[in-house]
Amino acid sequence: MSQSTPMQRLEGAALWDGETFRGTTTISWENGNIVEVVEAGTADAAASEYSIIPGLVDTHVHLGGYAGEGKVDWVSWPLVTPSEERTLHIAANAQKAARAGVTTLRDLAGDRHQLAVSRAFEAGILEGPRVLVHGQVGMTAGHGDLFTPPHFPHREPVADSPDECRKLVRQWARAGAHGVKIYTSGGVLSMGDKVGWRNQTNEEISTTVDEAHALSMPVAAHTHSTEGVDIALAHGADSLEHGTGITSKHWPVLVERNIPVAPTLLINDAIADGRITISAEAQEKAQAVVKERDLNFDGAGAAGVRFVLGTDANGFMVAFGDQMEEVRLMAKMFEWTPERALVSxxxxxxxxxxxxxxxxxxxxxxxxxxxxIKGRPWENIEDLRTENIVAVVSRGRVVAGELPE
Structure with a gap:
């Protein structure tokens, strides 16, 4: 259980509450929870140097990479690094994100390491953000499996029949996972596959979703192809990750079901443009993905498709701190107002x-x-920058900067 903390109060800042501007306020919190938000009115809000906004929520990250300042091979590092050491890096990456204003993260392809860190943060053993963890249910030679070289003996579990899918979902439930992740297409960074590859059969995916929902676990579906979107929607996935293959035919269904889509713009742009050192295969796949995405996403925001912040941040291609840049990209891509982008x-x-x-x-x-933060990001999204952060409060504790006296 988290340690008790005394009542704290912050006065005189303009406050945007996650939905609307509330004017100049006094916000009070104790033991990690907000006790009161008292509005002083909007008349003098313009004079406020600082603003308060909720901590950001990144719905799609991968915390399991190297957290140090030097460079390592991102593929081999998790394979050769002891579990105990990897857990420390996971915690460090999460804390790095929190210091950059991202106070809730969902790891989509975590395991016992991320779950251990999540529990430690939740219990107050370590100070850190809120971390949700989805275990992956994918096939042999699928996107989730092809981050491990073919002849490396230690591999993460896969499921190659409906019964294996059902069993793996149950194992994730027993481990305490908050949800599961499935794959309905190949991927950009996986080695040796194609984006359009089918990942698992309809029966396998249907079984996974059925068992996950029976155990109250949401299902996030990785997909880059139009066929993959069709499959994910047909079998009741709860969110779409990347969503490259979304076309206008999908918009009415996505809007009606209110299904969130994490567009992961920054990482695919960076890979496609060669801004990071990556294989020629991955760059070529990313270039095709970005070309299709830009065509398919045109008009999707105006149509009401529910895009939410999801970066695919892994510390190597997208840093834990690049989330604000992703939000600015989303505002531009979907032609949103600053406030709409901040809601997302x-x-x-x-x-x-x-x-x-x-x-x-x-x-x-x-x-x-x-x-x-300095500025008013709900009015000018360009104010949403890490360099404008004055302080970050996570679970009621200051984790970056200092609050004014």
Whole structure:
């Protein structure tokens, strides 16, 4: 259980609560939760140097990479590094994200290491953000399996029949995972596959989704192809990850079901443009993905497709701290107002991961996760930059900067 903390109060800052501007306020919090938000009115809000916004929620990250400052081979490092050491890096990556204003993260392809860190943060053993973990249910030679070289003896579990899928979902439930991740297409960074490859049969995917839902576990579906989107929607996936193959025919279904989509713009742009050192195979796949994505996403935001913040941050291609840049890219891509973009990274992203009554809004009873920042990002999205952060409060504790006296 987290240690008790005394009542704290921050006065005189303009506050945007995750949905709307509340004017100049006094926000009070105790033991990790907001106790009260008192509005002083909007008349003098323009004079405020600082603003308060909710901590960001990244619905798609991978915390298991190297957290140091030097460079390592991102493929081999997790394969040759002891489990105990990897766990420390996971915690460090999560804490790095929190210092950059991302106070809730969902790891999509975690395992016992991420789950251990999540529990340690939740119990207050270590200070850190909120971390949700999805275990992956994929096939041999699928996207999730092809991050491990073919002849390396130690591999993560896969499922190659409906019965194996059902069993693996149950194993993740027993381990305490918050959800599962499936694959309905190949991927960009996996080695040796094609983006359009089928990943598992309809029967396998149907069984996975059925068992996950029976155990109250949401299902996130990785997909880069139009066929993959069709499969994910047909079998009741709860979110789409990347969503490259979304076309206008999917818009009515996505809007009607209110299905969140994490577009992961920054990472695919960076790979396609060669801004990071990566294989020629991955760059070629990313270039094709970006070309199709830009065509398919045109008009999707205006149509009401529910895009939420999801970066695919892994510390190598997208840093734990690049989330604000992703939000600015989303605003441009979908032709959103600054406020709409900020909703996608706070209250709506929190709702997308099942924490809509816990974080993402600055209201009494919600978690005390917020950013004190220079500027007004709900009016000018260019103000949403890490260099403008004055302080970050996560679970009621200051984890970056300092609060004004």
């Amino acid at each position: 990274a706070t209250s709506d992203a929190a709702d997308a991961v099942g924490l809509g009554d816990t974080v993402g809004k600055l209201q009494a009873g919600f978690g005390a996760d917020f950013i004190l």
